Amino acid sequence: MKWPQLRRNRRSLLPILLLILALVLLFPQRGEAYAGPGAGFAVLSSFWTIFVAFLYSFYALVTWPVRQLLRLFRRRKAYGQAQVKRVVIVGFDGMDPELASRFMSEGKLPNLAKLRDSGTFRPLRTTFPAISPVAWSTFQTGVNPGKHNIYDFLARDLKNYLPFLSSAQISEPKRHLRIGKYSLPLGKPEIKGLRRGTPFWHWLGKAGVFCSVIRVPATFPPEKFPGVLLSGMCVPDLKGSQGTFCFCTTLASSDKFREGGVRIPVEQNGDGFHSYIPGPEDPLGTGSELRAEFKLRPDTKRGQARIEINSETFTIKVGEYSEWIPVKFKAGMGFTARGICRFYLKEISPEVEVYVTPVNIDPGRPDLPISHPVTYSIYLAKLFGPYATLGLAEDTWALNEEVLDDNAFLAQCYGNHEDRERMFFDALEKTPQGLCACVFDTTDRVQHMFWRYLDKDHPAVRDVPQDQKPRVIQDLYDRMDSLIGRVMQQIDDQTLLLVISDHGFKSFNRCMNLNAWLHQNGYLVLKDGKSESGDWFEDVDWSCTRAYTMGLNGLYMNVKGREREGIVEAGAEAEALKEDLRSKLDGLVDPASGKVGITGMFDCDAVYAGPYVDNAPDLIVGYGEGFRASWDSVMGKVTTAIFEDNLKAWSGDHCVDPRLVPGVLFSNRKIAIEKPAIVDVAPTVMKLFGLELPSYFDGKPWAVAAAGDK
Amino acid sequence: MPSNTPLLLVLAISIVIGFLMVIVFRYTSDQKAIGRAKDRLKAHLLAVRLFQDQLPVVMRAYGRILHGTGSYLRLAFTPLLIAILPITFLIVQLDRYFGWLPLQPAQAFLVEARVEDPAALNEASLQLPPELSSSAPAVHVPKDKEVVWRVVAERAGHYDIQIAASGQTVSKQVVVTPGLARVSPVRLKDHFWERLFTSGEPALADNSPVQSIAINYPPREISFAWMEWNWIVLFFVASLVAGFIFKSVLGIQV
Structure with a gap:
């Protein structure tokens, strides 16, 4: 029997093998005292897991009274006067109130319509300017940009008029050891957050309110606070950029992409091809760029190709994405940079064309901290597998440059979105009390790239008849509505649900x-x-x-x-x-x-x-x-x-x-305010948990009705 | 034979078996599923730490750890079950060589015969080849239906001793050598599983009045790392270490 057949028949073999094992174990003798390293591995690994779990249980049990006292002491303010048990904030970056109203009036978005009818729906005033890092910084700090220092994605260097990323600065380790041609870094890169102000979950955490915060923009680098946080927009890729895709092609071209990508030649080598993914700069100071070489063997009959990179080998079909593939960039002296990326096979004949996503920081082995605590990103990676960590993970540049088509871009967006939904629902389960906040940015990226199909006069699709334009944005809003429906099923009336966006959209x-x-x-x-x-x-x-x-x-x-x-x-x-x-x-x-x-x-x-x-x-x-x-x-x-x-x-x-572009505010409770603003969210949540508001807040808390109030 | 030969042999076999087991594990297990199961287990362990103040969350995480451990064991036992028979029989065979020390010339040893019928005890007699001699009168233990002889071998060799009882004669192999040799400490009637694991000789006839004949070969201890090891324990540890090294080198999920 061949192995594949054997594997298929494993279910039928199992009872027989179990019987043999039972017979052997029924007659304990000297021989079967040892059943091979397989048993050793299994037993040792399992024993280790259980041992660690119970060791921690023991520690938890012994320290429980002390921790409980401390928690009660810290929480006495928070939950003593709290009007809610939990606040769930679902952020849809860029959800537009006019579009939402239009779809609801057409009988779509039943869950958001339910919130509108039984709770609240209002436009939410945004910031000046209406840009995500600015607005979400205001959301989290409760202050205007003059107090949090984020005015755009970019800020200018007064010394040379050149731009730099406004939210974070990553610099080389200060000290290096010179060995021959190498400059050995002593320490890790220094990451400095440039956003000022204190996110409201820090205040909540200090007061004993547990917070799970997922992918809120402008939270990189992650700051320490009593809770868990996964950084979102502004997390760089492994090259340190905000996302540089790689387009490997046999087609010679001297054109350069305007931004966001590089063209890499694919060379033929016998029956196969080889190319590389450009990585970060050599940390040893040689000035060269690290590369991860890969080999590609096309199978034109089956319309697929086999790709070999590092020790990984996988097969993908034309028009499909690979899973997340770990990539190693080896420098000298044992230094290795690790990341993950996905391959998209565009074409294998007559040309070979492969798109590779920007190399994301591996959440399971992060080279830079992307969560607080660091183990949170690892926890999510272990639970759900690798996921996109890049702040702007949806590769809008690749679609702009026509490296990806509409469908490939959407597949990438919704692949990432599904990962984030899983993380969010896990956070929801893990936060039965406290704050659970998650921002989904698929709404922003898809609207940026597909608004042309909503606007009958848009110059990018002027020649496409209206009835042939896909309904991408309607589908997007439907998906988000469905997500809200699932959230509503998981919350009780002691939970306040806020669905917000940082701004709306226009053509x-x-x-x-x-x-x-x-x-x-x-x-x-x-x-x-x-x-x-x-x-x-x-x-x-x-x-x-x-x-x-x-x-x-x-x-x-x-x-x-x-x-x-x-x-x-x-x-x-x-x-x-x-x-x-x-x-x-x-x-x-x-x-x-x-x-x-x-x-x-x-x-x-x-x-x-x-x-x-x-x-x-x-x-x-x-x-x-x-x-x-x-x-x-x-x-x-x-x-x-x-x-x-x-x-x-x-x-x-x-x-x-x-x-012109306010965001949305939906809630499952009535909120008595005519013109709410995103700056009000922080003070509102803090007040709901009974905390005193810092005097420097610019936002004003809303009057939120109690559960069941009409 | 150099005194460290058994040690070197055990280590060499352990490394080979460790390697083979890892390869067997690789091709008989669902590597992806094992990887996922291990990752999930680690995630639930991390959850206990990350959400320590949320008691219901911690309790759920414990539940998932137990469930995950079960899932992992189920996945890991499939290849184990496939490998267990050849490995067990290999161990049994190796135990003949490494489990016991053969007798030495001039070393006294005991021959213990157990009979079916206590009445046969007094008739039981031991017949020895010329190189072996009895050094003490037989001792009868009626309670255990046993008769015991004390014997000495004059020189090295493989011998057959005969025991006569109730008109029948049965034989038992005796190994006297300073080197490494295959020894069988007992010859049995019936007891299929016991014979499989401890005896290296054919079964006694069904109608034999003798139930078993045993030689008290001294158990072998192997000196390693300033400790005396039973070879199976040493084999277990060494093959496990080798396996862990090979699985890391070969990138195999175990």
Whole structure:
């Protein structure tokens, strides 16, 4: 009998083998006292597990009275005056109140409609600007951006006008040991969180309220608090970027992807092919990039390929993703960087094309901390298998660059989403009392990439007849509604359910390069002979430039004494310039469409208050509906055209006038407030648990009805 | 024979068996399922630590640990069951060589014969080859239906001794050698399983008046790491260590 047959017949063999074992054990003699290492392994491993479990039980039992006393002491405030046993916050990044209303009025989203009818449904005011890291930072700290210091994904370095990630900074270990050509790092990379303010779950935790927090944006690096937390948006990939995919192809091309990916050649080698995944820089300071080589053997008859990487071998079909594959990047002297990635086989004939996701930090063996405690990410990986850890795990860039098609992108999104649902429902089960908060960002990514099918005039799909446009966003809202339905089944009336989003969504038809406008209106000056500038103000003459823009909504003045080459005097001159810009930009019309491109210019001194206002953009640009900063403008590039069509799949956005894109607030209880804001969530939850609110909070607690109140 | 030969042989066999068992484990087990079961067990252990203040959660985690242990054992026992027969018979065979020390020339030993009928005790007689001699009169133990002789071998060799009782004669092998040899400490009538595991000789005839004939070979102890080891214990430990090393090197889930 061949092994596969034997394995198939294992069920029928088992009783026979069990009988033999029973017979042997019924006659205990010298011989069978030993049954081989197999038994040894099984018994030792099981015994070890049980031993550890019971050792811990013993410890728990002995220390239980002390811990219980401490807990009672800590919880006396929290649960003594609490109006709820548990608060469950489900965050749907980017869920739009207008769309939700529309779908509900069409008889869809029955669970959200139930919340609307028996509890609360309101638009939720967002932050200035309406960008996820900003809004979710406000959500968690209960303060305006002037107090938490996050104004965009990017912030600018005043010394060189270059961008850096606004939420976290990862730097090399300070000390190195030089051995020949190697520079041996002594210690781990230093990770510094740049978000200020205290998340409200820290206050809850200190008061003895247990909190499970999953993938809330701007929680990287994870901070220590009494609870568990898995970081979300802003967690980097293994290269330290916010996600760099790899497209391995036999098709020669000199084109580079605008952002977010690299093209790697696939070389033929006999019957097979070989290529590599680029990894992080060599930690030994050789300046080279580490690589993980892989071999691919296509099977055109079956439409599949066998891939061999490190010691892993697996087969995938064309148009399918692999599971998460562990990848090792070996440096010298035994240093290894480990991550996980998924392969997507695009084509095997006539060309070989493989897409590889950004290499995620392995949650089971994290090279950087991505959870608090560190064991939480390991726990989730052991329980559910490997999962995406990258902050922006849905590879919007690969779809934008047409490396992935719609279906491949959606498969990736929903694969990640299912993992997160599993984590969330586990957290819900593990948090019978306290706070359970989870943010799902699939809503944001899918709306960004598929809004074009909702908008009949979108330039990216102008030629596609309306009846052939897939109903991706409707399906997305249906899925989220179904998730809420399952949550509602698992909570009792002592639990407050809040379903919130950080902002809504609008179509993104037209791109606006504000740097081009500044250039053409004399505020930004290019070096002699230049009519355009490369990325990050490459050709800008700072000695004559008074204003510039980078990132999604920020407009900065080139202030003397603040920027390295600033020329605008702080005070009256700066105020006058700000007013001048405000008056000219507010209401700016796109000549081609005749629509208003900017509906509001917001002065940072008017919308922010706090110790970090100096780091804020001087003006927040509120783009009109259908408009957004162009991709070039975001990257500090100056072009000749100010307005242009957006032809990319990235067709929906929220980086517009924040008044146009409020988020949603659903609750299973009545909340008596007409215009709730995301900044109110933290004080509301703290008040529900009976805690005193810190005086610096900007949000105001809502009046939440007691269970059963109509 | 050098005194450390049994030690080296036991270690060598342990390493080979450890390797083979790991390979057998690899191809007869559901590696993915074992990996998942182990991971889940670790997750539930971590849950006890992570959610220690949530008593119901901790209790559920304990329950899952027990359930997970059962699942893991079930998965691990399938390959064990497949390997247990050959391994058990191998051990039995090896035990003939490593379990007992053969007798030495001039060393006195006891021959114990147990009979069916106590009446046959007085008739039982021992017939020895010329190289062996009785060094004391037979001792009868009617309570145990046993008769015991004290014998000495003059020189090394494999001998057959004869015991006559109730008109029948049965034989038993005796091994006298300073080296490593296959020995059978007892010859039995019936007792299939006992014969399988302890006797290295054919069964006594069904109508034989003698139930068993035993030689009190001294048990072998092997010196290793400043300790005296029974070979099976040493084999268990050494093959387990070898197995753990091989499974790590070969990336096999155990």
